[in-house]
Amino acid sequence: MKFSVVIPMYGCPEAIPELHRRLTETLTKLAGDDYEIIMVNDHCPGNSWEGIRDICxxxxxxxxxxxxxxxxxxxAILAGLDYSSGDWTVVMDCxxxxxxxxxxxxxxxAREGYDVVFARRSERQDSKSKIFLSGLFYKLYSWATDVKYDPALCNFSICSRRVVDSYCMMRExxxxxxxxxxxxxxxxxSVDVQHHERFAGKSGYNLKKRINAATEILTSQSDKLLRVMLRAGLAISFLAFVAVIVIIIRHFTVNVPAGWTSLIASIxxxxxxxxxxxxxxxxxVGNIFMEVKHRPLYLVRTIINDKKEPLKEKNE
Known part of the structure; x- marks a missing residue:
């Protein structure tokens, strides 16, 4: 297979026919008949599965x-990548x-000698709050991992087979x-691409989900927060020690009344x-607890047009 395109499907069933049409035109130009489009239904509330079945x-x-x-x-992206077989694999949203x-x-x-090419959204068509929160998260993540990340990069990308296989080996x-x-x-x-308005539907990520995802990523990829708390604890302990010395000196040199307010505030x-x-x-500790269970990262209910059984529906 020359090309695989992996698309997680959630919240935009109206876009499926147009997405399929434009993908077919593009991939036919690139690879003739040698391509596959993998649509992964992530339990879409809009019933994208019916549209996927019709296209299949x-x-x-x-x-x-x-x-x-x-x-x-x-x-959902991982599920599609696990199943893909293309020499080059594209990941994109629906x-x-x-x-x-x-x-x-x-x-x-990529043909210039790159294993990975990311699309860079130089002018994002998202709300200002979403762009701000995204930029803030990437700054925090860059600080936590000591690696500079560009918030304009997105999942839309093309990867060689060895990159996809290496990614699929990591099962965190x-x-x-x-x-x-x-x-x-x-x-x-990366290459700059034009970012368009959403064809249909709306984002499935609300503020709560974004905060939860950011917390999971930060604590699973870096232990810097623990080291920050250790340093903060040592600094406060040092300041408390200095304060005790000052209080002892003032006790013998100045008549200072007991400070109920300051005591409660300190506590x-x-x-x-x-x-x-x-x-x-x-x-x-919770991250460790979840990882040691070794549960599957996803479960497949049905596959249509399975390579081993073309044009059939296979239940897993």
Whole structure:
């Protein structure tokens, strides 16, 4: 297989026909008949699976994978990558904010000798709050991992077979597609692409989900928060020691009344710091607890147009 295109499907069933049409035109130009389009239904509330089934019946190039429940975008991408077999694999979203025609641009750049080419959204068509939060997270993540990340990069990318195989070898529970690919260190670059308005539907990531995802990624990829709390604890202990010395000296030199307010404030300050430190440690311990279970990262309910059984529906 020359090309594989992996698309996690959630929240935009209306875009499926147009997405399929434009992908077919683009991939036919690049690879003739030698391509596959893998649509992974991540338990879409809009019933994208029905649209995927219809497309699969009409086009043998389309593989439909129906996950047993919602596992999240990144794990849906992993499911598609596990199944893909292309020499080159494209990952993109289903909402057509990234144009399928740009795959040609990504591939032409990859042919210059790159293993990975990311699409870079130089002018994002998202809300200002989303862009701000994204930039803030990437700054925090860059600080935590000591690696500079570009917030304009997105999941839309093309990777060689060895990059995809290497990515699929990493089976951590908490995942981030772009960061993992960059961490692997293969020869990579980016190209600017035009970012469009969403064709249909709306983002499945609300503020709560974004905060949860950011917390999972930060605590699974870096222990810097633990080291920060250790340094903060040592600094506060040193300041407390200095304060005790000062209080002892003032006791013998100046008649100072007892400070009930300052005492209570100090207790609450230290109590809050201790609870915060315990909470951060608890998150890391919780990550370990989830990882040692070795549960599958996703479960497949149905595959349509399975390679071993073409044009049939295979239950897993």
């Amino acid at each position: 019946k009409k086009d043998r190039h389309v593989v439909g994978i129906d996950l047993s429940r919602n596992f999240g975008q990144i794990k 909402d057509l904010q990234d144009a399928p025609e740009e795959i040609i641009t990504l591939y032409n750049k 529970l908490h995942r981030a597609y772009v960061m993992y690919i960059q961490w692997m260190g293969f020869k990579q670059t 609450f300050l230290m109590g809050g710091l201790i609870l915060s430190a315990l909470g951060i440690v608890g998150i890391y």
